[in-house]
Amino acid sequence: QVTLKESGPVLVKPTETLTLTCTVSGFSLSNARMGVSWIRQPPGKALEWLAHIFSNDEKSYSTSLKSRLTISKDTSKSQVVLTMTNMDPVDTATYYCARTTMYRGYSYGIYYFDYWGQGTLVTVSS
């Protein structure tokens, strides 16, 4: 049974750095074609992809937030960590981690989020 669970602070102050941890079970972070993405959703707004990391340590970041984000993984702990610097009230959102399956073949490919955590609400306020 695949599960993902987000953990981290519920409240951060403006300009602080947010550190979120996604703990996974039911699969290994060393599995080929499997990785973890971070996705957020401000209250009442759309989902926004932030970053992903795969078993071969391939990483990618949202173009608009790239300068503020760092994603890493600890395979032995089954954890993926996202840090976001210089937090602002507009970063208030529910942050989700999601298992991401990717396969890039010659004539066929896959990239999607097949399992999601329950999400964690992070509020940015002084």
Place this chain on the structure above:
Amino acid sequence: QTVVTQEPSFSVSPGGTVTLTCGLSSGSVSTSYYPSWYQQTPGQAPRTLIYSTNTRSSGVPDRFSGSILGNKAALTITGAQADDESDYYCVLYMGSALFGGGTKLTVL
């Protein structure tokens, strides 16, 4: 900057058919973007419906189908039911992932 476009809202009658689309602010959507679709009800995490343009995720009923229509990805719901009333998001992959703005589907 590339933007993924979706209809902000749509309504369908119970039992009816609706097609939601997913486009690009510039250019055409093709299977090379590996389009995927997600359903979200208020207060819940998204649920995966379709990946790789037209492959249904496990447990998704066959009244949900995906395709490329013209220059957009499309999600078609055939025989809409009351509990299909949700927000629907598409995702396109282009080295990084981009969500569309979502479509709020009303069934009435």
